[in-house]
Each structure stands twice: as structure tokens, then as C-alpha cells.
Amino acid sequence: MNLKDYLSQKLNQALTELDLPSVDFQLAPTKNPQFGDLSTNLALILAKQAKQNPIELANKLKSELDLDNSFVREVSVTPPGFINFTFSNHYLFEALNDVLNKGVDYGKSDMGTGQSANVEFVSANPTGPLTVGHGRQSVLGDTVGNILQWHGYNVTREYYYNDAGRQMRILGQSVAARYFQELGKDIALPEDGYQGSYIKDIAKSIIVDQGQELTKESPLFRELAEKTIFSDIRESLKQIGIVHDQFTNEKTFYESGAIDDIVESLKKKDLVYESEGASWFRTTALGKEQDRVLIKSSGEPTYRLPDIAYHRNKLDRKFDLVVDIFGADHQDTYPDVLSALEALDYDVSSIRVLIHQFVTLIRSGEVVKMSTRKANFVTLDELTNLVGKDVVRYFFIMRGMNSHLNFDLDLAQDQSEKNPVYYLQYAHARIVNILKHGEHLDFKYSTDFNAERLTHDSELTLLKSIGEFPDIMAMALKSLEPQLIANYLHGLAGHFHRFYSDCRVITDDKELSQARLALIFGAKTVIANGLSILGVNAPDRM
RNA sequence: GCGCCCGUAGCUCAGUUGGAUAGAGCGCUUGCCUCCGGAGCAAGAGGUCACAGGUUCGAAUCCUGUCGGGCGUACCA
Numbered sequence A: 001m002n003l004k005d006y007l008s009q010k011l012n013q014a015l016t017e018l019d020l021p022s023v024d025f026q027l028a029p030t031k032n033p034q035f036g037d038l039s040t041n042l043a044l045i046l047a048k049q050a051k052q053n054p055i056e057l058a059n060k061l062k063s064e065l066d067l068d069n070s071f072v073r074e075v076s077v078t079p080p081g082f083i084n085f086t087f088s089n090h091y092l093f094e095a096l097n098d099v100l101n102k103g104v105d106y107g108k109s110d111m112g113t114g115q116s117a118n119v120e121f122v123s124a125n126p127t128g129p130l131t132v133g134h135g136r137q138s139v140l141g142d143t144v145g146n147i148l149q150w151h152g153y154n155v156t157r158e159y160y161y162n163d164a165g166r167q168m169r170i171l172g173q174s175v176a177a178r179y180f181q182e183l184g185k186d187i188a189l190p191e192d193g194y195q196g197s198y199i200k201d202i203a204k205s206i207i208v209d210q211g212q213e214l215t216k217e218s219p220l221f222r223e224l225a226e227k228t229i230f231s232d233i234r235e236s237l238k239q240i241g242i243v244h245d246q247f248t249n250e251k252t253f254y255e256s257g258a259i260d261d262i263v264e265s266l267k268k269k270d271l272v273y274e275s276e277g278a279s280w281f282r283t284t285a286l287g288k289e290q291d292r293v294l295i296k297s298s299g300e301p302t303y304r305l306p307d308i309a310y311h312r313n314k315l316d317r318k319f320d321l322v323v324d325i326f327g328a329d330h331q332d333t334y335p336d337v338l339s340a341l342e343a344l345d346y347d348v349s350s351i352r353v354l355i356h357q358f359v360t361l362i363r364s365g366e367v368v369k370m371s372t373r374k375a376n377f378v379t380l381d382e383l384t385n386l387v388g389k390d391v392v393r394y395f396f397i398m399r400g401m402n403s404h405l406n407f408d409l410d411l412a413q414d415q416s417e418k419n420p421v422y423y424l425q426y427a428h429a430r431i432v433n434i435l436k437h438g439e440h441l442d443f444k445y446s447t448d449f450n451a452e453r454l455t456h457d458s459e460l461t462l463l464k465s466i467g468e469f470p471d472i473m474a475m476a477l478k479s480l481e482p483q484l485i486a487n488y489l490h491g492l493a494g495h496f497h498r499f500y501s502d503c504r505v506i507t508d509d510k511e512l513s514q515a516r517l518a519l520i521f522g523a524k525t526v527i528a529n530g531l532s533i534l535g536v537n538a539p540d541r542m
Numbered sequence B: 001g002c003g004c005c006c007g008u009a010g011c012u013c014a015g016u017u018g019g020a021u022a023g024a025g026c027g028c029u030u031g032c033c034u035c036c037g038g039a040g041c042a043a044g045a046g047g048u049c050a051c052a053g054g055u056u057c058g059a060a061u062c063c064u065g066u067c068g069g070g071c072g073u074a075c076c077a
Helices: A003-017 A042-050 A054-064 A089-105 A132-150 A166-182 A197-210 A220-239 A251-255 A258-268 A304-316 A334-343 A380-387 A389-397 A409-416 A420-440 A457-467 A469-479 A483-502 A510-534
Strands: A027-029 A038-040 A072-078 A082-087 A116-120 A154-161 A246-249 A272-275 A278-281 A292-295 A321-327 A351-356 A359-363 A366-368 A405-408
Touching (some): A003 A027, A003 A038, A003 A054, A042 A082, A054 A072, A054 A082, A089 A510, A132 A154, A132 A321, A132 A351, A132 A359, A132 A380, A132 A469, A132 A510, A197 A220, A220 A380, A246 A251, A251 A304, A258 A272, A258 A304, A258 A334, A304 A334, A380 A409, A389 A420, A389 A483, A389 A510, A457 A510, A469 A483, A469 A510, A483 A510
Parallel strands (some): A116 A154, A116 A321
Antiparallel strands (some): A027 A038, A038 A082, A072 A082, A272 A278, A359 A366
């Protein structure tokens, strides 16, 4: 039984009894234990329209409530008019039993059961290695996928790329230039060429594998560069536990005729016109500031057009939920894609777009402007090799996606030794160790224990925290903001560490020891479940 | 110029439908292992929540303006 639901039901009943209007109120955990565990602002909100003093109103509501005291031990009213509820210990013990019974499933819901979701993320074109900038989106997308799976969604992780555009053409030319340079010919990099040393490596391996007779126009330069770089990208992702289920190439939408079809359909709606040799999308007719080019005067579509085709394709695949993870640089473009689809009579309500801000890289106290083309970047691999998968994942997920975070490379290693992720992992390892220690002394964790023996503040605080996990996961599903989980776990680990220093688990008091073993087993379960959603290891030893 | 995001402790950042005394880590000061792991715990110093107005019983949170930063504002993606 969810206590929140129970209480809001009871409060609504009280409103009816008192002939008061029903209103949207809050029922939230308190920050300060002196106000109990849950508190509501109901009386405060109602005071004005009921034309009553909020405290008097709160007291009336309080006396109208008929609460089961096996759930709620105490109800109080505090200024300026909050009604506060304190859990009964019995309720907390029920929550603990719930964790122990459900184990690895504790905190799951069936809100997504039977539904499919597509999460598109990374989607970097294979022009160079992934950078720490890509790391943020990679971890964010994968974790959002985990959250959806946790609630029962059948999740497809998708990577969308374009191997036929301008970027890739320049990539091929860059490799060709290095190839001929290696062979002693004086051919300059193209003006916007890729300057990274990986281009030379690719050129060298082409000399080894394909010989020295390739012509400047050979498609092999671009094709082999793509193949090599893509395999590096996949490996970089794999290093931090990320595997995509599907790779979708923009090119397929040209070949299938989808691109032409989009243009034709938009033309029929009079949303496309020709001007200065280009085809324009009449977005002003859809309430936008300015029209946008769909097909350049060169005959090449802009990225917008295949994006529309791609999203139509995703809608045609009938996912119940389509999540796009974009960097802040795409902020302006997805609304056009959505309006195009709406203009084509598609329902876009299943599309959720998550925009994340960029990582600012700082090296030697200076901001580094990252550019793949100019080879001014720190790769994701370098970071992973430096601090390891768990730190990389936790570092990128512990901050909100809207924060413009600064990443100081010089501090990365230093900070990694103090990284908050170890705080969580250490709590887990500590618990495992206590359980082992207990078994050694013939104290074995069992679901048969007397919860009434848990009376210490540290025990009850830990217990409450454990019980909040399902709520946190429901919030994470609603907001798709993984840092909620990281914040919660940090708090939970803190409650455990405090409990640990206040209370000894294995003692001469067998009954108490059994109860505490059950408590820490519950804590371990939640930490492990939470970390698994973040894609972070929960080690038995560190 | 216009649009989106942001401005919270020395530094990096939490603070989620507006709630009670604004938090954590790092760094700094000081205590705590004969005892389940000290990668921990406890305590201290450190704040005009950029600034100015407004809404409200109540604002870091919502609104307006100013200042500062990031990203867009391409026939790049």
C-alpha cells in the first residue's frame, strides 16, 4: 500500500466531508524530521478561497481525518498551516519486507510494460573519435534507456548517422591527402580537412592493405576511413558499457525514396517553394520566424530534410515512445522537424526531445574549444583509460543535463580518487563484507526477523530512505532525468554510512543482529538496483 | 539584435509541479580505528542563491528588467 495515495485519498475525503472544494495539493517528504515524514500544504492553498485562517483550517482537516494508526503514528499542524504526518514504524517495517521480497525487482513498475521505446543518442558522424563531449550524451542516452527498461519498456537504442554528406566527403579527401603525402607526393589537405593524427594512421594502413596505386578519386579512402572510425567509436562506447541495437544510415532514406516523398507531400500542402535555386520549407506558415532551406541550390538536401524522413520512419515503426537526445546545438532544429511531421498529419505526441548542454573542457586553466576537424579534443577513450568506466558514467550522470558543466582535465584524475561514485560503491562493499562477517560467525541474513528491534534514529532514517526508492524511480521515468537517481543514491549511501558508525550489526544480541542484517540487506539491494540503472558496477570488494 | 540554456560556498555542482533553518564533494581547521573495511563518521570555518523590481501566507525556484557566460540564429550537422 502506497502511503501517499492512501493519505491523499483520505485528505480528499475530508474535503468532501467539510464541504470544501477539491484542489491540487502537494504531499511531499519533509526536510526536517521535526515535521514528521510527509507534509501537505493543503490548508495553505485552500485558505484563501475558503476565507479561513490556514491553521484553523488545517486543524479542522486534521480532526476530520480518520487514519489507520498502523500507517500513521502522528498528525500535527504547524505554522503557517502545514499538516504533517509521521509514519508508524509498522509501516516502515512493511516497506523493508517489500524490498526483501522483491530483491532485484524492488522499485520496478509496470508503467511501460508492453510498450516499446526508441532512444536515439550519440549519432555522431564517423569523422573522428568520440570526445569527452560525446561522453555526456552517450551516458545520458544509455541511462535513459535503462530507466525505461526498468519500468518495463522494450527499448531500442539507436544510432543515426550520415555517411554521404559533406563532412564525410572531406574526411575522404583528408585521408587521400595523407595517403599521397605518405607516398612522398605534395598534396595539401583540403581547406576544411581533418587534421587529427588518426587520419594519417588510416592512410598508412590503406597503403599496407590496398597498395600504393589508388587514385585520388578512389571511394576507398572515405569508405575505409568510415569503417575504421566507426569500429573505434563502437569500441569506445563498449568500454563504458554502451551497445546500440540499431544503426540507421541517412542514406537509406534517399534510396527508399522517402526523401523525395517528403518533399512531394510538403509541396502538396504548399509548404515548399523555389527561390534562388533552392527549395525552401515554408515554416513561417507554421508559425516560425523564418523559412528554411530544404534542398540547397547544389541539389543536396540540408540535414533538415533527411531528419524529417528519419523521424517519420521512427513514427512509422510504431514506437510508443520516441526519445531524441540532442546537444544544445540542435535546439533550433527539431521544432522544424516536428512541424513538418505535424503538417503531414503525424501525431508527434510520442516524441520526447531531451536537450543537454555542452561540456566545457578546461586544460591548464584554459578553456579548450573542441573541434574534431582541428583535432583539438580529448577523446572519450583517454578519459575512460584515465579514470575507468564507473567514474566516467557517474561523472556525466550526476549533473543535470541542463547544467553547463566544466570539465577540468587536470583535475579529472585527482578528483577521480575522491569521486562520489566510490562513496556508493564503498557502501555496497561494506555491506557485503558485514554479511560475510556475519555468516562466518553463524549469523545469516534471513527474512525471518523481528523488525520491532529497529529503533535507533539511524536505523529508521535508513529504513525510510530505502522505502523512497520506488518513488524516485517513478519520478525518473516521468522526467527522464537520471541525476535524480544519482542524488538519491548518494543520500541513501550517506544514511547507511551513518548507521554503520552508530550501530554495530553483528552483536551478542542475536535478535537485534538479525534485524540489522535484514536492514543492511535491504540497503544493499537498493544500492545495487540503483547502480545497475546508472550502468555502474556494485562491487563486493574494492 | 532575436531565440534557448545557465549564473547558488574559494572550486565543481545538487536543490523537480513555489514550502519550514539553502546542501554535497573537493580544498581548509579539528576530533574518531585493541572492535563488522578510515574509499568512512563527527564537528568547524566558508553564502547579498549575479543584480533590481514584482506576484504570494511563503521565492534559489514563477514574472519583468539589467549585467555576465554557453549554444543557436547557415544553401554546416
